[in-house]
Amino acid sequence: MSNTGIADRRDVARAIDALRRGWPVVIDEAGAALTLLAIETADAGRLAGFAPDGRYDVLVSPERAATLMLANQRPAAQAPAAVRIAQVPWLDLDKATALADPARDLSSPMKGPFATRATGADGAAAAALKLARLAGILPAFFVRDGEGGSDTPRPSAAAIFDYDAPSHLVIASRARLPVAASRQHTDIIAFRSAEEATEHVALVIGAPNGRPPLVRLHSECLTGDVFGSLKCDCGPQLDGALHRIAEEGWGILLYLRQEGRGIGLINKLRAYALQDQGFDTVDANLRLGFGIDERDFGVAARMLALIGQTRIRLLTNNPAKVAGLAAAGIDIVERVEHRVTANPHNVDYLATKRDRTGHML
Numbered sequence: 001m002s003n004t005g006i007a008d009r010r011d012v013a014r015a016i017d018a019l020r021r022g023w024p025v026v027i028d029e030a031g032a033a034l035t036l037l038a039i040e041t042a043d044a045g046r047l048a049g050f051a052p053d054g055r056y057d058v059l060v061s062p063e064r065a066a067t068l069m070l071a072n073q074r075p076a077a078q079a080p081a082a083v084r085i086a087q088v089p090w091l092d093l094d095k096a097t098a099l100a101d102p103a104r105d106l107s108s109p110m111k112g113p114f115a116t117r118a119t120g121a122d123g124a125a126a127a128a129l130k131l132a133r134l135a136g137i138l139p140a141f142f143v144r145d146g147e148g149g150s151d152t153p154r155p156s157a158a159a160i161f162d163y164d165a166p167s168h169l170v171i172a173s174r175a176r177l178p179v180a181a182s183r184q185h186t187d188i189i190a191f192r193s194a195e196e197a198t199e200h201v202a203l204v205i206g207a208p209n210g211r212p213p214l215v216r217l218h219s220e221c222l223t224g225d226v227f228g229s230l231k232c233d234c235g236p237q238l239d240g241a242l243h244r245i246a247e248e249g250w251g252i253l254l255y256l257r258q259e260g261r262g263i264g265l266i267n268k269l270r271a272y273a274l275q276d277q278g279f280d281t282v283d284a285n286l287r288l289g290f291g292i293d294e295r296d297f298g299v300a301a302r303m304l305a306l307i308g309q310t311r312i313r314l315l316t317n318n319p320a321k322v323a324g325l326a327a328a329g330i331d332i333v334e335r336v337e338h339r340v341t342a343n344p345h346n347v348d349y350l351a352t353k354r355d356r357t358g359h360m361l
Ligand SMILES: Nc1nc2c(ncn2[C@@H]2O[C@H](COP(=O)(O)OP(=O)(O)OP(=O)(O)O)[C@@H](O)[C@H]2O)c(=O)[nH]1
Pocket: 217, 218, 219, 220, 221, 222, 232, 234, 237, 258, 259, 260, 261, 262, 263, 267, 268, 271, 272, 281, 285, 315, 316, 317, 318, 321, 338, 353, 359
């Protein structure tokens, strides 16, 4: 179970809420603390309240720093948790926004030079980036050392890292759900963690027949699943997976609420805007300051364990899903290829999956 208590988790929840509203947050880490204000949700008044003396630095992710061609001075083997850009007189809200938001990279190229300095608290800085992802905002902050006000949410770095641990997930409800793809008995199971608003779902099609179930991990894609977007392959993959499982007569589709490979809908649409400028799906994520794939497949392993099916056949082309599930204790007896027909709009996306993220296509 969890390493952190209810009070810790409440502090993380309050911090996520505060970031989205443009309020400051303090992250505690053994003896050091960072006070943060998210750049995306800041405005002039909030920034003045955050730093009445006008003193602040800017904290960005290593991925964003690489795009900006900045890095903390460290041995190369020791990748920085985050990169802290020291304040210079002209680093105002507008310039900080340009540092944070790649939408303006082409129209307003960066002005420098910038100097970087030690983050002050590496664990807290790394936790800040995770908090941004949990809040669905750009991972970039105004930062000061030490205390905030007495009413400022103050989670520990450890509580932030533990916050979305798969062990918090429980089955909340199970019901019958006839679906167009299948004539077999189908159940829908909803999972919930007290911490997160998102509800993961499993469709259990057919009944155990002695063979390990055919399992598909599908990550949420609003644009592809609901609107029939042609930019990706999600819609046809979802439909194809349901039919494939139905043909087998027994299997499970996990619908994981990990929109945009874990960066959330708004950040995915920001990545799409960058793709409109010519960047591919990998570079768009990196320019935004995220990893290429921010999903944790431990959640899927936990769902399978709760359903009681930990020996499976996995429908995927993605080696990271195989590795992630195996690392979380799932026995994958077979990987089953999951191809769909390309279209003119997603042919480059599929080529990038093959060439840059190791998909077996
Ligand atoms: N950040 C980002 N996410 C995307 C983009 N295109 C699709 N996605 C997301 O990628 C996820 C789709 O992943 P999956 O269908 O699980 O496929 P996969 O990881 O490529 O692996 P397979 O099992 O081989 O299909 C969904 O969450 C989509 O929202 C993109 O350009 N940028």
